[in-house]
Amino acid sequence: MKLIAFFQGTDALLISRWNFPCRPYKRLYQIWMRIKIKLLNPFINEYWVDHSGLERELRKAGITKIVKLRPDELWYPEPIKKIKHKEFNILYYYPGDRGNAKLWRWVYGYDIYLELKQKLKNVHWIVVNGTADMMEVLPVIDFYLRPNRHDGASRLRQECEINNIPYYWTREKPNISEIIKQIEKAKNRN
DSSP: OOOEEEEOTHHHHHHHOTTOOOOHHHHHHHHHHHHHHHHHGGGOOEEEESSHHHHHHHHHTTOOOEEEOOGGGTSOSSOOOOOOOSSOEEEEEOOOOOSSHHHHHHHTTHHHHHHHHHHOTTSEEEEEOSOSOHHHHGGGOSEEEEOOSSOOSOHHHHHHHHTTOOEEEOSSOOOHHHHHHHHHHHHHHO
């Protein structure tokens, strides 16, 4: 039997970086993850990642049996079928306020979303929090907004790449005028 560990997002950072900023309960989770990986490492045949950054982080933690997969190898045998619709739909992911709401809103660029919502009156916004069935949402999406100030390459961004949906994502400080420019470009493409 082949045992595979699949890493996405901050789980790899929790394993590789002690200075990763987290709350006390997350620090316990971080310790548990490190112990679990040390104990299971001899039995794990492959560590799957879908992003080069995660590969680097796992290598820092001493993990070497890494297989980097393309996003299309993970989720969809073929791109979704688009559904015709009248509005220009922009998807924005916000997991909701938890713990320190101010921090969460800053991390996920909620202020950027609110500013764009005010400036772009001729678009329809679809906000998801991680509970929606994306197979129902993605067929009507024309653009994906991911103005994060911390989070890595998200699964939604990868799903947009697979399905040829334009998106804005950055690890740097989000830029309102650049976002508007990219949205206008995507609107002209439709």
